[in-house]
Amino acid sequence: MTRLALHRCMLLQRLVEERIVALYRQGRIAGSVYTGYMQEAVAAATGLALAPGDVVAPLNREQACHYARGVTPADVFRNFLGKGDGPTRGRDGNMHFGVPARGVFPLVSMLGDLVPVTVGAALAFKRRGEPRVALTYFGDGASSVGDVHEGLNLAAVWRVPAVFVVQSNQYAYSTPTERQMANTNLSERLTGGWSIPCVRVDGTDALAVYEVARDAVERARAGEGPQALEAVTLRGHGHAGHDAAAYVANELRLRFGDPIERLEARLRLDGLEEGELAALRDDAAAEVAAGLADAEAAPDPNPATLEDGVYATPLP
Numbered sequence: 310m311t312r313l314a315l316h317r318c319m320l321l322q323r324l325v326e327e328r329i330v331a332l333y334r335q336g337r338i339a340g341s342v343y344t345g346y347m348q349e350a351v352a353a354a355t356g357l358a359l360a361p362g363d364v365v366a367p368l369n370r371e372q373a374c375h376y377a378r379g380v381t382p383a384d385v386f387r388n389f390l391g392k393g394d395g396p397t398r399g400r401d402g403n404m405h406f407g408v409p410a411r412g413v414f415p416l417v418s419m420l421g422d423l424v425p426v427t428v429g430a431a432l433a434f435k436r437r438g439e440p441r442v443a444l445t446y447f448g449d450g451a452s453s454v455g456d457v458h459e460g461l462n463l464a465a466v467w468r469v470p471a472v473f474v475v476q477s478n479q480y481a482y483s484t485p486t487e488r489q490m491a492n493t494n495l496s497e498r499l500t501g502g503w504s505i506p507c508v509r510v511d512g513t514d515a516l517a518v519y520e521v522a523r524d525a526v527e528r529a530r531a532g533e534g535p536q537a538l539e540a541v542t543l544r545g546h547g548h549a550g551h552d553a554a555a556y557v558a559n560e561l562r563l564r565f566g567d568p569i570e571r572l573e574a575r576l577r578l579d580g581l582e583e584g585e586l587a588a589l590r591d592d593a594a595a596e597v598a599a600g601l602a603d604a605e606a607a608p609d610p611n612p613a614t615l616e617d618g619v620y621a622t623p624l625p
């Protein structure tokens with residue numbers, strides 16, 4: 310069951326992002342697009358490792374985590390197309406949205422800022438005695454930001470039920486990890502530097518990430534303090550839609566396999582027939598097509614609501 314859920318969430322991210330890149334190239338999306346191509350296993354597996362009452366703060370590259378929490382492709386398309394009934398009611402045309410009812414925090418663009426936010430949520434759970442966990446992500450680039458250090462430090466001192474997922478995807482913009490930090494082993498830095506146990510895992514292996522994430526979430530829930538995992542991946546596309554990532558060496562591309570193909574190979578070993586796999590792909594494609602049609606038909610925002618949610622209502 311988990312394997313099929315992993316497959317569905319990963320495939321939805323892959324297919325939705327393909328459509329989003331096409332919409333961007335058609336000039337129908339404002340700003341830029343940032344995909345999690347080839348990192349889908351990490352987002353899906355960590356999202357599915359959480360319980361319904363837990364909270365999560367995903368970044369741009371973790372769209373599959375939204376699907377694991379019950380957000381739909383239609384919600385995502387409505388946001389990208391700036392629709393009036395989308396998650397941000399047309400204020401954003403990207404992944405900068407949350408769905409509080411699903412325990413998904415909105416993305417904060419400032420790198421690293423979701424770490425202290427997540428630590429705050431975990432601290433609230435601890436103080437209230439609630440058996441809930443807060444999980445967030447950060448990249449190798451963000452790992453050098455001050456807010457990350459401050460958040461990790463307090464998480465460890467206060468022993469809050471937080472889980473940190475480090476996406477070691479080899480690049481921050483066009484800067485390779487070895488030009489960002491002297492010690493590129495982020496697990497070592499988390500475990501040795503902040504005393505947060507961190508397990509390094511192959512980020513293209515959805516089942517391995519799921520096992521490690523589930524253990525980390527359950528240890529955090531059991532009161533063992535913050536936990537971490539480092540998923541070693543490759544950012545499959547450039548930093549954003551404008552970046553062809555010509556600076557990424559071919560040897561590096563060959564070293565990392567496609568996480569979806571890898572999971573499908575495993576499903577075949579489990580006995581899934583080609584026809585059954587094709588049906589899973591067709592179901593995901595149909596869900597994505599229906600989500601896009603739904604979003605395209607959705608109303609644009611009413612300009613009269615432009616200032617809603619920006620200014621406090623004046624006192625009489």
Ligand SMILES: Cc1ncc(C[n+]2csc(CCOP(=O)(O)OP(=O)(O)O)c2C)c(N)n1
Nearest residue numbers: 370418419420448449450451478480481482
């Ligand atoms: C505090 C801050 N500094 C700089 C930026 C600009 N910026 C956005 S993404 C990025 C690179 C992030 O690299 P990494 O954390 O490795 O994540 P990846 O893009 O590889 O997923 C930078 C420098 C920002 N958003 N926030």
